[in-house]
Amino acid sequence: AEMHYLKDYRPFDFELKSTGLDVSIHGTFVDVTARLVMERRQDGDVQAPLFLHGEDLEILGIWLDGRLLAPREFLQDGQGVTFFDVPVSFELVTKVRIFPDTNTALEGLYRAGSMLCTQCEAEGFRKITFYPDRPDVMAPFHVRIEADRSLFPVLLSNGNPVKNETLPGNRHAVCWEDPFPKPSYLFALVAGDLACQKDFFRTADGRDVQLAIYTEHENANQCEHAMVSLKKAMTWDEDVFGLSYDLDMYMIVATNDFNMGAMENKGLNIFNSKYVLARPETATDGDFEGIESVIAHEYFHNWTGNRVTVKNWFQLSLKEGLTVFRDQQFTADMQSASVKRIQDVRSLRARQFPEDAGPMAHSVRPEAYLEMNNFYTATVYDKGAELIRMIHTLTGPENFRSGMDLYFARHDGKAVTCEDFVAAMEDASGADLSLFRLWYAQAGTPVLHVTTDWDEGKGRLTLHLRQDIPDTPGQKNKKPMVIPIRTAFFSRSGEQVLLDYRGKKDKEFLLVLRSKEESFVFDGVSLPVVPSLLRGFSAPVRLRIPLNTEELAVLLAWDSDPFNRWEAGRMLVERTFRQLVEDHRAGRSMVVPEDVIAAFQAVLENADQDPALAAEILNMPSEGELYHLLAAEKIAVNPLMVHEVREFFLDALARPLKTLWERTWYACRTQGAYVFRAADVSKRRLKNLSLFWLSRFPDTGFGWVERAAEEASCMTDRMAALQLAAHFHEEGSRRMLLDFEREFAQDALVMDKWFQVQALSRRENTLARVEELMGHPLFSMKNPNKVRALIGAFASGNPFRFHRKDGAGYAFLAERVLELDGLNPQVGSRMVSILNAWKTFEEPWRSEMKKALMHIRKKEGLSSDIREVVDRALA
Ligand code: DPP
Ligand code: ZN
Numbered sequence: 001a002e003m004h005y006l007k008d009y010r011p012f013d014f015e016l017k018s019t020g021l022d023v024s025i026h027g028t029f030v031d032v033t034a035r036l037v038m039e040r041r042q043d044g045d046v047q048a049p050l051f052l053h054g055e056d057l058e059i060l061g062i063w064l065d066g067r068l069l070a071p072r073e074f075l076q077d078g079q080g081v082t083f084f085d086v087p088v089s090f091e092l093v094t095k096v097r098i099f100p101d102t103n104t105a106l107e108g109l110y111r112a113g114s115m116l117c118t119q120c121e122a123e124g125f126r127k128i129t130f131y132p133d134r135p136d137v138m139a140p141f142h143v144r145i146e147a148d149r150s151l152f153p154v155l156l157s158n159g160n161p162v163k164n165e166t167l168p169g170n171r172h173a174v175c176w177e178d179p180f181p182k183p184s185y186l187f188a189l190v191a192g193d194l195a196c197q198k199d200f201f202r203t204a205d206g207r208d209v210q211l212a213i214y215t216e217h218e219n220a221n222q223c224e225h226a227m228v229s230l231k232k233a234m235t236w237d238e239d240v241f242g243l244s245y246d247l248d249m250y251m252i253v254a255t256n257d258f259n260m261g262a263m264e265n266k267g268l269n270i271f272n273s274k275y276v277l278a279r280p281e282t283a284t285d286g287d288f289e290g291i292e293s294v295i296a297h298e299y300f301h302n303w304t305g306n307r308v309t310v311k312n313w314f315q316l317s318l319k320e321g322l323t324v325f326r327d328q329q330f331t332a333d334m335q336s337a338s339v340k341r342i343q344d345v346r347s348l349r350a351r352q353f354p355e356d357a358g359p360m361a362h363s364v365r366p367e368a369y370l371e372m373n374n375f376y377t378a379t380v381y382d383k384g385a386e387l388i389r390m391i392h393t394l395t396g397p398e399n400f401r402s403g404m405d406l407y408f409a410r411h412d413g414k415a416v417t418c419e420d421f422v423a424a425m426e427d428a429s430g431a432d433l434s435l436f437r438l439w440y441a442q443a444g445t446p447v448l449h450v451t452t453d454w455d456e457g458k459g460r461l462t463l464h465l466r467q468d469i470p471d472t473p474g475q476k477n478k479k480p481m482v483i484p485i486r487t488a489f490f491s492r493s494g495e496q497v498l499l500d501y502r503g504k505k506d507k508e509f510l511l512v513l514r515s516k517e518e519s520f521v522f523d524g525v526s527l528p529v530v531p532s533l534l535r536g537f538s539a540p541v542r543l544r545i546p547l548n549t550e551e552l553a554v555l556l557a558w559d560s561d562p563f564n565r566w567e568a569g570r571m572l573v574e575r576t577f578r579q580l581v582e583d584h585r586a587g588r589s590m591v592v593p594e595d596v597i598a599a600f601q602a603v604l605e606n607a608d609q610d611p612a613l614a615a616e617i618l619n620m621p622s623e624g625e626l627y628h629l630l631a632a633e634k635i636a637v638n639p640l641m642v643h644e645v646r647e648f649f650l651d652a653l654a655r656p657l658k659t660l661w662e663r664t665w666y667a668c669r670t671q672g673a674y675v676f677r678a679a680d681v682s683k684r685r686l687k688n689l690s691l692f693w694l695s696r697f698p699d700t701g702f703g704w705v706e707r708a709a710e711e712a713s714c715m716t717d718r719m720a721a722l723q724l725a726a727h728f729h730e731e732g733s734r735r736m737l738l739d740f741e742r743e744f745a746q747d748a749l750v751m752d753k754w755f756q757v758q759a760l761s762r763r764e765n766t767l768a769r770v771e772e773l774m775g776h777p778l779f780s781m782k783n784p785n786k787v788r789a790l791i792g793a794f795a796s797g798n799p800f801r802f803h804r805k806d807g808a809g810y811a812f813l814a815e816r817v818l819e820l821d822g823l824n825p826q827v828g829s830r831m832v833s834i835l836n837a838w839k840t841f842e843e844p845w846r847s848e849m850k851k852a853l854m855h856i857r858k859k860e861g862l863s864s865d866i867r868e869v870v871d872r873a874l875a
Pocket of ligand 1: 121260262263264297298301320376
């Protein structure tokens with residue numbers, strides 16, 4: 001593999017008129033015949049040879065306009081095949097043999113249990129056949145699949161089924177036609193013995209669309225929530241964006257073996273079964289939420305991704321940022337908007353901010369990649385969604401909708417760029433987004449410094465804003481960005497005050513910082529006020545504002561923006577934690593101030609006003625989140641110290657609130673059957689948070705956990721109790737884990753939870769237990785969900801036990817990465833990225849992490865996925 005650069009982009013010199021695939025499935029191999037009708041573009045390089053991508057393909061024959069080519073008439077290498085002499089228009093037929101059973105990378109066509117399925121994004125299609133495997137080459141597909149009828153009764157591809165054939169020798173064939181020209185990354189094929197749940201959806205203009213969810217037979221009864229979610233998403237996209245589905249059929253296939261969450265192949269989504277299957281007895285509220293949002297995300301791609309696709313992979317955020325924004329808006333409408341926003345920002349800070357500050361930092365529209373699979377990142381997805389949200393904020397909802405309409409009117413059926421999207425937004429809204437475009441090009445999280453001046457005599461408040469954008473690998477001395485800052489002010493008694501800004505009286509203003517520094521002047525400020533800035537997290541920046549405990553308590557209690565209430569709580573915790581860290585380092589005794597405790601106590605006392613929000617506020621930052629906080633302030637992370645300080649803080653907060661937590665636990669017990677609806681979800685969340693706090697008391701803690709486990713009647717409650725048990729109590733949790741294993745040994749998805757709970761255990765012997773579990777008959781390094789549940793959860797979700805001082809956690813991870821390098825480099829690359837933050841740690845952790853990275857780098861023939869990450873981490 002070699003580096004790819006955005007600046008080198010060139011259009012393809014040929015036009016692909018149509019693609020015909022004939023896929024013949026046999027015992028241990030699959031033969032693929034591709035029929036490509038092509039024409040040289042007269043506006044391209046008329047001398048250019050024809051290059052088709054193709055990897056790991058065994059050539060059975062190549063025909064140009066019906067003539068079998070001799071091997072000397074083309075040149076094959078590891079990347080593909082080149083033809084130096086092709087006519088202006090021609091038909092090229094290639095026949096290749098591939099081996100899905102040995103494809104453990106799960107890219108291209110592979111075996112997943114008893115079925116065969118595909119994953120082509122980003123560059124997997126080239127492992128199926130020779131092809132111009134690039135997103136700007138689009139063609140209508142005609143696909144014929146032939147297989148044994150007993151082993152593979154169901155044969156699926158994109159579009160509409162047009163023909164069935166019965167063949168000799170118990171074989172059959174099905175033909176599919178997709179009338180919408182599409183790039184190869186949206187191709188899909190599934191063959192297997194699958195159960196099918198059917199339903200239908202009537203579009204706004206009265207067409208009936210058949211909906212089908214395919215699963216293994218034993219999971220057929222677990223699709224109802226996914227189906228309901230799909231119909232909600234279809235309705236929402238019509239209501240909010242005026243977008244209807246376009247084919248006669250919409251199919252979803254669930255598989256246990258999948259690298260990602262799901263894939264939006266045209267008309268035939270393929271999903272990790274984690275995001276399809278759910279019953280109250282086996283799935284948590286989090287699982288139900290995940291399914292609703294991923295089903296929606298992939299459905300929304302039909303317009304933002306498929307109808308309008310990307311010109312090259314540097315533009316990935318064109319479809320992903322936009323589609324994440326759309327699924328966020330959808331979830332906000334279906335569930336609690338404020339909780340959704342809080343959770344998304346929390347995850348942005350936990351995943352994207354560190355990425356943006358680390359060796360893999362890249363802009364939302366990256367400029368170079370070695371391995372495209374490494375750029376399906378929090379930056380492209382989640383920061384990308386924040387960019388769309390800022391455009392939404394800057395233009396306003398109506399203009400944003402007009403911009404979307406214009407975007408589709410201009411670009412439907414085309415492969416375009418982020419720039420095309422911004423231009424459509426600009427043209428439709430009249431807003432000037434010229435400076436805003438820097439957000440796509442500059443990496444790094446801007447830091448927004450705020451100070452205030454209050455002239456009591458004049459009743460004038462001045463906000464001084466300044467932005468700093470940190471250097472990132474390959475990018476220095478950046479230009480100021482456009483930062484939209486939703487702003488309000490509160491009196492000390494919690495009233496949102498009416499202020500005068502540039503002659504306009506209002507209670508909330510949208511300030512837009514466009515330069516390095518700027519001051520904003522407000523009049524009519526006769527009493528002291530507390531500023532509430534960046535409301536709703538109106539820009540993906542780090543806010544530095546000197547508010548004291550009293551001021552933060554005002555916002556925590558009274559801010560009319562729920563997000564900023566939560567944010568005030570966070571600032572309070574972070575300030576307190578920082579103070580405790582200083583005390584700890586200076587050898588002073590640590591004290592959590594009374595007024596901090598009182599502020600959180602007030603939240604808990606009033607929890608019934610908004611249980612969902614209270615649960616978010618009272619859910620304290622994880623150790624991992626605290627690492628990021630320290631790293632952002634250039635304080636080297638000492639995992640032992642973070643653990644000690646955090647435990648001290650939690651204890652100090654738990655003790656005075658004990659009776660309140662007990663009361664809350666009782667108050668939140670729900671009666672009756674499990675229903676997945678926002679009100680119940682938030683009650684369960686608060687109840688299980690109460691349990692977390694109650695479990696911390698040495699004498700009574702485990703009693704609470706046992707009791708909660710006994711009365712748990714849904715998986716949400718069960719998992720909450722089981723996780724706490726696994727942290728705190730060896731004997732008790734062993735019994736619970738055995739019962740759980742016995743009950744769910746047949747259910748792969750539920751067993752993922754069983755592995756994960758143990759990997760997350762805070763008990764000292766967790767690494768040994770994880771190693772032992774790798775030998776469990778249900779564990780497999782070939783299954784990405786299992787790797788994530790056991791190894792991923794341990795290394796990224798259990799920092800205290802992973803970041804051992806002796807480096808044993810890192811050595812363990814390095815061995816797993818080397819193993820994955822030969823099996824599944826995509827998953828391996830995710831695992832190795834956990835070490836990217838090594839420079840932010842204190843010694844000896846820092847050197848131990850580096851040692852693990854160097855050990856990985858020593859391996860010869862390392863996959864480009866892992867090599868790119870390791871090289872950048874060590875650069
Ligand atoms: N395109 C998929 C998604 O984000 C993942 N590759 O939906
Ligand atoms: Zn997506």
